[in-house]
Amino acid sequence: MKPYVRDTWVEVDLDAIRANVHTIRSHIPVGTRIMAVVKADGYGHGAVEVAREALSAGATALGVAMLDEAKVLRQAGIQAPILVLGYTPVDGVIQASEWEVELTAYHTEWVEEAESRLVQAGAARPVGIHIKVDTGMGRIGVRKEEELLELAAGLASATRLKWSGIFTHFACADEEDTAHTLAQHERFTALLAALKQHGFTLPTVHCCNTAAAIAFPKWGYDMIRFGIGLYGLYPSMYLKERRDVELTPALSLKTRIVHLKRAEEPMTISYGATYTAETGETIATLPIGYADGFPRAFSNRGFALHAGQKVQIVGRVCMDQTMIRITGATADIGDEVVLYGKQGEAEISLDEAAALLGTINYEVPCMLNYRVPRVYKREGQLVSVSHQILPK
Ligand code: UAH
Numbered sequence: 001m002k003p004y005v006r007d008t009w010v011e012v013d014l015d016a017i018r019a020n021v022h023t024i025r026s027h028i029p030v031g032t033r034i035m036a037v038v039k040a041d042g043y044g045h046g047a048v049e050v051a052r053e054a055l056s057a058g059a060t061a062l063g064v065a066m067l068d069e070a071k072v073l074r075q076a077g078i079q080a081p082i083l084v085l086g087y088t089p090v091d092g093v094i095q096a097s098e099w100e101v102e103l104t105a106y107h108t109e110w111v112e113e114a115e116s117r118l119v120q121a122g123a124a125r126p127v128g129i130h131i132k133v134d135t136g137m138g139r140i141g142v143r144k145e146e147e148l149l150e151l152a153a154g155l156a157s158a159t160r161l162k163w164s165g166i167f168t169h170f171a172c173a174d175e176e177d178t179a180h181t182l183a184q185h186e187r188f189t190a191l192l193a194a195l196k197q198h199g200f201t202l203p204t205v206h207c208c209n210t211a212a213a214i215a216f217p218k219w220g221y222d223m224i225r226f227g228i229g230l231y232g233l234y235p236s237m238y239l240k241e242r243r244d245v246e247l248t249p250a251l252s253l254k255t256r257i258v259h260l261k262r263a264e265e266p267m268t269i270s271y272g273a274t275y276t277a278e279t280g281e282t283i284a285t286l287p288i289g290y291a292d293g294f295p296r297a298f299s300n301r302g303f304a305l306h307a308g309q310k311v312q313i314v315g316r317v318c319m320d321q322t323m324i325r326i327t328g329a330t331a332d333i334g335d336e337v338v339l340y341g342k343q344g345e346a347e348i349s350l351d352e353a354a355a356l357l358g359t360i361n362y363e364v365p366c367m368l369n370y371r372v373p374r375v376y377k378r379e380g381q382l383v384s385v386s387h388q389i390l391p392k
Contacts, residue, residue, distance in 0.1 A: 004373040004387045007256035007334075008288045011341070012045050014053045014378045016232050016250035021057035023245050024226055028213055032220030034058060035206070037227035038073070039065035039085065044293075044365030045231055045251055046374045046386050048076040054230060055080050063225050067092045070101040083130055083165070085225070087140055090114050094121050102128035102164055106142045111154045111161065118160035129155055130165030130204070135187040136180060137171045145194050152200050165204040166192070167225075173211035174236035181212065185219060211235035214244050233350055233361045240351065249350065251365050252341025253294070253372075256334050257306075259285035260326075269323050270315030275300055277314070282326040286337055289320040293367035294339065297357050298322070304337050308344030340364070 021034060028034075036054035038047040051062050051073055061081040064070050070082045083102040093114040096103050105111050111129070118127065131151055134141025142148050155163035168188045172180040188207055195202060205221040210229035212219060232249035234240035263277040277283050286304070290296040294317060302313040307329035314325045324337065340348055350361040357364070370388040377383060 003385050004390070006287070006373060007258060008286070008292065009254055009373045009375050010045075010368055011252040011254060011375050011377060012049065013248070013250045013252075014049070014376055014383065016248040017045075017050055017053040017230060018057040019248045020230050020232050020250070021054050021059055021226070023247060024210075024213055024224070024229055025058055027245050028208075028217045028220040028224055033060045033223040035061040035063045035083065035223050035225045036230055037063040037085070037209075037225050038230075039063060039069055039227075040366050041069075043228065043231050043362065044368045046376070047072060048078070049374070049376050049384065049386065050230065050250075051078055051080070052076075059226070061223065063227070067095060067099075067101060067103075071095070071099055074099045074101070081128075083128075090117065093117055093127055094123060096127045097121075097123040097125045097160070100125060102130060104132045104140075105129045105151070105155075106132045106134070106140055108147070108150050108154050111151060111158065115154075115158040115161050123160055126158075126160050126162040128162050128164035130167055131155070131163070133166065133168045133188060133191055135168045135191075136184040137169045139169070141168065145191060148191055149194065149198055152195055152198075156200070163203050165206065165223075166195075166202065167206045170207065170209060170212050173209060173215055174234075174239055176238050178215075181216070185216070209235070211239060214239055214242075228362055231365065237351065249341070251350070253288075253339040253368065254341070255286045255288050255337050255339060257284040257331060257337060258287050258333065260331055260333055268315075270299075270318060272316055275315040275323075277325070282331060283314065284324050284326050284331055284335075284337070286322045286324060286339075287320065288322055288339065288372075289318045291319045291369075292371045293369040294322065295357055295367065301356055302339075302353070303348055304339050305341075305343035305346045305348060306331060306335060306337050308346050310346055310348070 036059040038051045041047045042050035063085050065086045088103045090113045132141040134143045206223040208224040213224040232247045263281045267277050269275045288294045296317045298313050299316040303310050304324045311324050315323050350364045353364050354361045373387040
């Protein structure tokens with residue numbers, strides 16, 4: 001029996017995740033390790049399943065945005081190194097020690113407080129710390145050389161913190177104009193040089209996200225942080241069109257027709273009566289809506305694939321239901337409809353959906369939420385299902 005009762009689901013192709021790790025592996029220098037970035041529940045694909053596949057394909061570490069995301073991975077039995085890429089409130093250090101999770105730091109005061117809390121708690125295991133350097137992202141990170149040296153010295157003298165890494169994050173590595181990225185990289189190398197000059201031995205150095213790993217593979221250092229590319233998506237249309245690497249999209253969003261009607265006279269469809277079906281039109285209802293993370297902005301604008309053809313979403317997307325106009329084929333209740341992904345020769349890519357929504361491909365799978373079961377496939381065969389709406 002299926003562990004969910006719903007005719008809407010996400011399919012994740014684990015072979016695609018594996019292939020994307022192999023693709024980037026062969027693009028970056030030998031010896032550069034791969035961190036699989038599985039924050040935001042694996043960009044909506046499911047963090048645990050993606051992490052397992054990426055690790056078995058050759059990634060050696062995982063990146064998340066917050067400590068709770070790391071705990072989910074540990075609770076699933078994943079033992080690989082995990083780095084929290086964002087800020088962690090200092091009281092999180094005790095849990096980080098318990099769960100063996102590395103943290104990001106960029107304030108001396110935070111480092112001092114973290115050390116003192118770990119000493120007070122008698123924490124058995126030191127917490128690995130990666131220093132975040134802000135070279136031009138303007139988000140988090142230490143900017144000045146003196147502050148970096150002070151931070152490194154603080155970590156060197158700590159007993160319950162272990163300096164494990166140093167990294168920066170690029171703001172524009174997906175763009176054709178490389179000026180900002182080159183300037184960021186120059187700042188990063190200057191700061192690394194200053195550390196060395198002052199006698200520090202550098203820990204794991206990393207700066208490349210997917211875009212930089214594709215465009216500047218020689219900057220791999222010890223590790224890259226591979227996020228969007230892991231899921232088979234390009235960080236920008238510019239890099240997609242350059243085709244330095246061939247990535248394979250992993251996610252499809254599928255549903256089934258649950259109701260069909262033929263307009264016997266003009267009839268309006270959905271809230272606001274914003275669409276009128278002409279006599280003879282066939283309208284199908286799909287059990288998906290904005291409460292699943294299928295945006296209302298698709299109302300009268302989005303598309304679906306039915307019988308291998310692209311059809312129009314008509315009327316407003318509701319909280320739980322969406323209507324499409326069937327054209328060119330007969331339809332039956334139970335027919336599979338693809339909202340993102342491929343059906344036969346037809347495709348609605350996440351890039352196309354993002355363009356319609358006026359956003360980036362990253363956001364589209366991230367919006368799909370706990371109401372939608374995730375079905376994992378390998379060689380086309382179902383291997384597991386995760387459905388977070390149901391208690392474990
Ligand atoms: C610090 C940090 C992030 O916030 C995100 C990533 C992954 O980026 P992509 O998804 O663009 O590869 C890496 N590092």
